[in-house]
Amino acid sequence: MAQQVRGVVAPGKGEPVRLETIVVPDPGPGEAVVQIQACGVCHTDLHYREGGINDEFPFLLGHEAAGIVESVGDGVTEVTPGDFVILNWRAVCGRCRACRRGRPWYCFATHNASQPMTLTDGTALAPALGIGAFADKTLVAAGQCTKVDRAASPAAAGLLGCGVMAGLGAAINTGNVDRGDAVAVIGCGGVGNAAIAGARLAGAAKIIAVDLEDRKLEQARGLGATHTVNASAADVVSSIRELTGGYGADVVIDAVGRPETYRQAFYARDLAGTVVLVGVPTPEMKLELPLLDVFGRGGSLKSSWYGDCLPERDFPMLIDLYLQGRLDLDAFVSETIGLEDIEEAFEKMHRGDVLRSVVVF
Structure with a gap:
């Protein structure tokens, strides 16, 4: 049964974001619903709000995220309910010419969930980078979920989902x-x-x-x-x-x-x-x-x-290094905030006051 949860939506170009009730459908074939535990505030989210990516408003923002798989659709073998995962925005297809040549980090046909998340009036939302994780729960392609050691801090681990992985890679x-x-x-x-x-x-x-x-x-x-x-x-x-x-x-x-x-x-x-x-x-x-x-x-x-990363190869390795004390991911978490603080976080990011503000659920 579809669920109603909170989500941060960019309604139009340059408009302040709004905390809305959104509808998350049950996962279909190849999809997963993930309960978000933490999500970083990235420049890309601000670019979406400002219309710098495309004009497919309204957007469901957020993409640097970690959480727990709640449910999966038919045919999903990558993850199971209860797994702690980092979300990624380049779920490789395994079939394109890059994947067939053994270079899946260059995959030319990455994919997202097929079903839309919506507002309660049925308006379809465009999730940022196919994720939309400024929400209590989100629907993604199962290939966008990478299982890692649950001992990691969600606030730190989620940053591998975009900016920190881009730099490391x-x-x-x-x-x-x-x-x-x-x-x-x-x-x-x-x-x-x-x-x-x-x-x-x-x-x-x-x-x-x-x-x-x-x-x-x-x-x-x-x-x-x-x-x-x-x-x-x-x-x-x-x-x-x-x-x-x-x-x-x-x-x-x-x-x-x-x-x-x-x-x-x-x-x-x-x-x-x-x-x-x-x-x-x-x-x-x-x-x-x-x-x-x-x-x-x-x-x-x-x-x-994206740091030429292959999430299934790189995320678990980097989390292991983090847990060994060899990679200080915690240093990138400047502050933790709530969903209602996104606009203020955008201002701090624009001024260069933070490396990352991280929404913690």
């Missing part, structure tokens, strides 16, 4: 940071700091954090940065080169996603080094680089989609 999976490498990370918000934590986890010898604000650089030191550069007071490229013996970093991760930061990353890497773009640009942005420099500097220019 940008360093470990996309950048292939190795022992002894010099790594620079431009932009020390949640994703950039996660990339710093990932570089430390991978054994980088030198980790250079770059940002415009000293308070963010101090946070970056706490997560593993060995050196910092305040981009408002120093030239980024020359500073990174100076800190790396004049050569440049082996891997430079752009966690901002602007043409000027990408150019900094491009010229701050060593010959044959790697640039990883994980910050998301906006549609109007353009980049110009001398083609001879692209050729002459060699190396790799990569984009990182």
Whole structure:
């Protein structure tokens, strides 16, 4: 039987979010209903509210979530009721050309639940990234649920569902940071700091954090940065080169996603080094680089989609490292809040006051 629960809805472009009663149907074939325990407030949720993703209002916001599987539909084998899971927004299909070639982290046909969640008047809701987890319960494709050790804090574990995984994966999976490498990370918000934590986890010898604000650089030191550069007071490229013996970093991760930061990353890497773009640009942005420099500097220019993660591979491993005390996911939880505090959390995030506000149910 369908259930009525609370959910945070963005009704229209730029309008304040509202706490509404939403209808969650019973899971159909291949679907699961998950009782949400915690969900992080991500920039992507704000982009949805502002109409920056698409105009399919109303949206059911929230996607960085962990919770307990309540029920599953026919044919579901991935999880069973009672499992503690992290939700992901890239449930791989197993059939597309990327999956068939053994590269499911690039899956080109990821999927979500087939049935819509609705308002009580029947209006269909578009769930953020196919999840919609600013709600007591949500309906997802079963492949969006990854079972992990229930000893993990839901508030910390849920952050692997988006931003923290994007940063960790940008360093470990996309950048292939190795022992002894010099790594620079431009932009020390949640994703950039996660990339710093990932570089430390991978054994980088030198980790250079770059940002415009000293308070963010101090946070970056706490997560593993060995050196910092305040981009408002120093030239980024020359500073990174100076800190790396004049050569440049082996891997430079752009966690901002602007043409000027990408150019900094491009010229701050060593010959044959790697640039990883994980910050998301906006549609109007353009980049110009001398083609001879692209050729002459060699190396790799990569984009990182969701940290090129495979949730069933990466989430359990990272939770194990968290429980061993080797990955401080708790450091990313700046505050815990209620569902009614989402608008205030957006303001704090916009000001850069928090790494993550996390709704705890």
